[in-house]
Amino acid sequence: xxxxxxxxxxxxxxxxxxxxxxxxxxxxxxxxxxxxxxxxxxxxxxxxxxxxxxxxxxxxxxxxxxxxxxxxxxxxxxxxxxxxxxxxxxxxxxxxxxxxxxxxxxxxxxxxxxxxxxxxxxxxxxxxxxxxxxxxxxxxxxxxxxxxxxxxxxxxxxxxxxxxxxxxxxxxxxxxxxxxxxxxxxxxxxxxxxxxxxxxxxxxxxxxxxxxxx
Ligand SMILES: C[S@@+](CC[C@H](N)C(=O)[O-])C[C@H]1O[C@@H](n2cnc3c(N)ncnc32)[C@H](O)[C@@H]1O
Numbered sequence: 001x002x003x004x005x006x007x008x009x010x011x012x013x014x015x016x017x018x019x020x021x022x023x024x025x026x027x028x029x030x031x032x033x034x035x036x037x038x039x040x041x042x043x044x045x046x047x048x049x050x051x052x053x054x055x056x057x058x059x060x061x062x063x064x065x066x067x068x069x070x071x072x073x074x075x076x077x078x079x080x081x082x083x084x085x086x087x088x089x090x091x092x093x094x095x096x097x098x099x100x101x102x103x104x105x106x107x108x109x110x111x112x113x114x115x116x117x118x119x120x121x122x123x124x125x126x127x128x129x130x131x132x133x134x135x136x137x138x139x140x141x142x143x144x145x146x147x148x149x150x151x152x153x154x155x156x157x158x159x160x161x162x163x164x165x166x167x168x169x170x171x172x173x174x175x176x177x178x179x180x181x182x183x184x185x186x187x188x189x190x191x192x193x194x195x196x197x198x199x200x201x202x203x204x205x206x207x208x209x210x211x212x213x214x
Pocket of ligand 1: 030031032033034035036037038065066067068069070086087088091115116117133134135136142145
């Protein structure tokens, strides 16, 4: 995803009184750009509600799945978390480019690695404090593997923060139904109310779930 023929365009994101520069690809698969559900989740991490609930992310072990550009995990690392952003192998160069571009802002630590849902999670253990997931529930065939990975990565103290956008096109509704059915069997699932999210970066059709193992 980073080669000499690839063109990038920057997206500036204000977070925690700093500015993240996220490199996005002009062409490529869905992970090449920052999606709105990512913005909503990223901004939620600096909301008063999040801060009052979690106090600090300093030294917390965080894994992001399906990171794409890596924007959400990058933001968590600005708050002092030790973060691994992950995606399919082809996205590691783009994630690494964004790690390199923003490294001066990172307060915790930040790594980019391959993690294909349904594959081994051994190298990502012990169980993290948080798993971050934005806009990853859209592909029906992958939902089962995604939930297997969430289950295997999570310990009883792991909190999963998952944002998704409601869409009616293609297999999106079926994928969401399957995802919600499967996660409810394994996790206690709470929706973060709209009024607890960032006052600007929130939307009726974008949801944030907080999930913990039953
Ligand atoms: C719609 S993009 C969201 C990217 C980013 N989280 C955001 O919200 O901006 C979905 C991401 O899931 C990743 N993905 C899809 N299937 C995957 C799989 N089987 N294992 C790991 N990542 C996968 C894609 O490569 C892509 O980066």
